[in-house]
Amino acid sequence: MAYAQPTPILEVRDLHVEFDTMSGLVQGLRGVSFSVMPGETLALVGESGSGKSVTAQAVMGLIGLPGSIVSGDILWKGQSLLTPEGQKKAASLRGKSLSMVFQDPMTSLNPLMTIGAHLVEVLRRHMKLSKPQAFARGVELLEAVGITEPRRRMAQYPHEFSGGMRQRVMIALAIACEPELLIADEPTTALDVTIQAQVLDLLADLQKSMGLSIVLITHDLGIVAGLCERVAVMYAGSIVEAGSAATVFEQAEHPYTQGLIRSTPRLDDRRDRLVSIEGAPPSLLHPPKGCAFQSRCPVASRQCDTKPARQETPAGGSVSCWTPSLPAWADVAKTTEVHAR
Numbered sequence: 236m237a238y239a240q241p242t243p244i245l246e247v248r249d250l251h252v253e254f255d256t257m258s259g260l261v262q263g264l265r266g267v268s269f270s271v272m273p274g275e276t277l278a279l280v281g282e283s284g285s286g287k288s289v290t291a292q293a294v295m296g297l298i299g300l301p302g303s304i305v306s307g308d309i310l311w312k313g314q315s316l317l318t319p320e321g322q323k324k325a326a327s328l329r330g331k332s333l334s335m336v337f338q339d340p341m342t343s344l345n346p347l348m349t350i351g352a353h354l355v356e357v358l359r360r361h362m363k364l365s366k367p368q369a370f371a372r373g374v375e376l377l378e379a380v381g382i383t384e385p386r387r388r389m390a391q392y393p394h395e396f397s398g399g400m401r402q403r404v405m406i407a408l409a410i411a412c413e414p415e416l417l418i419a420d421e422p423t424t425a426l427d428v429t430i431q432a433q434v435l436d437l438l439a440d441l442q443k444s445m446g447l448s449i450v451l452i453t454h455d456l457g458i459v460a461g462l463c464e465r466v467a468v469m470y471a472g473s474i475v476e477a478g479s480a481a482t483v484f485e486q487a488e489h490p491y492t493q494g495l496i497r498s499t500p501r502l503d504d505r506r507d508r509l510v511s512i513e514g515a516p517p518s519l520l521h522p523p524k525g526c527a528f529q530s531r532c533p534v535a536s537r538q539c540d541t542k543p544a545r546q547e548t549p550a551g552g553s554v555s556c557w558t559p560s561l562p563a564w565a566d567v568a569k570t571t572e573v574h575a576r
C-alpha cells in the first residue's frame with residue numbers, strides 16, 4: 236500500500252550553480268538534492284569550499300553575478316521558486332517565512348543603527364506593526380533569545396554587544412517575522428566553545444517552541460549530534476551521503492563521511508589523537524569526471540573514474556559511492572600503507 240508522503244517545506248533538486256570567473260567556469264554546485272520536512276532540523280556538513288554557502292544563497296535568491304543557477308529546481312511546499320511566477324512568490328517569502336542567519340553578525344548589522352532600530356525596521360516592514368508595537372515586540376524578541384535587560388539593550392549599538400550576544404540579535408532578527416524555515420550558515424563558527432554551545436541550545440529551543448524547520452550549515456560535524464535529525468554531507472559541490480543523524484554517525488557509508496567522523500573530536504572520545512583526511516578537495520574549475528573524492532580515498536579503484544550514482548542505503552539514507560559501507564579507514568597504519576602505494 237502506498238502512503239501519501241508529506242510535502243517537504245523545502246526541496247532542492249539536482250541544483251547546478253556556476254561562476255563565470257576570469258580563470259574559467261567554477262562549478263560551485265554540481266547536482267545538489269535534498270529536502271527538509273516541516274519542523275525538521277537538517278545539517279549540511281562539509282569542508283570549506285564544498286558548496287554549503289552557495290546552496291544557502293541559491294535558496295535565499297542571493298546568487299548574483301558572476302554566478303548563476305544553470306539547472307535544477309528549488310521548491311517551497313512543492314512549488315518551484317525558479318519559474319517567473321515562483322520568483323515573485325520567492326520574493327515575498329524571503330526574509331519572512333524563509334530567513335537566514337549568517338556566520339559573521341558584524342557584517343550584517345549596521346554599525347550606525349541601534350539594535351532596537353534594526354528590530355523595529357524589520358518588524359514594521361514585514362509585520363506591518365506600528366512603531367510602539369514594533370518596539371514592544373523587539374523587546375520580547377530580545378528576551379526570547381536570552382538577552383537580559385532587553386529594554387536597555389534596544390538603545391545600544393552593535394559594537395556594545397559581545398560576539399555571542401550579536402549572534403543572538405541576528406537570531407532575534409531572523410525569527411522576528413515568524414519564519415517557517417531558518418537557514419543558519421555557520422552561525423557559531425566565530426564564537427568560542429562555551430558561547431557556541433549556548434547559541435546552539437537557543438536554536439534547538441526555538442526549533443521546538445516555534446516548530447521551525449532549520450537547515451544548520453557547518454564544517455564541524457561535532458556540533459551536529461543532538462541538534463539535527465538528519466545530516467547531508469557535501470563534498471566538491473555535491474551531497475555524497477545523507478541520512479538520519481543516528482545512522483550517519485554510527486554506520487557512515489561514504490569513505491569521506493567516515494573520514495570526517497574519524498577526524499571529529501567527541502566528548503566521549505578515548506583516542507589519543509585525531510587523524511585528518513590527507514589531501515585537499517579537487518578544484519571546481521576542472522573537477523574530475525568520476526568520483527570527486529577518489530584522489531583522497533583509501534579504497535578508491537578504477538571504477539571510481541566513473542561517477543557513482545546515488546543509491547539508497549539499507550538504513551533509509553542515500554550514498555554516492557561504488558563501494559559503500561566498506562570500512563575505508565580501518566586504522567592509521569593501513570591508511571598510510573594505501574597512500575604510500
Ligand SMILES: Nc1ncnc2c1ncn2[C@@H]1O[C@H](COP(=O)(O)OP(=O)(O)O)[C@@H](O)[C@H]1O
Pocket residue numbers: 254256261262263264281282283284285286287288289290300301302519
Ligand atoms: N562569487 C563567487 N565567484 C567564484 N566562485 C565562487 C563564488 N562564490 C563561491 N564560489 C565557489 O563555489 C564553491 C563553493 O563555495 P561555498 O559554498 O562558499 O563553500 P562553503 O562550503 O565553504 O560554504 C567554492 O569553490 C567557491 O570558490
Ligand SMILES: [Mg+2]
Pocket residue numbers: 287288289420421
Ligand atoms: Mg560557507
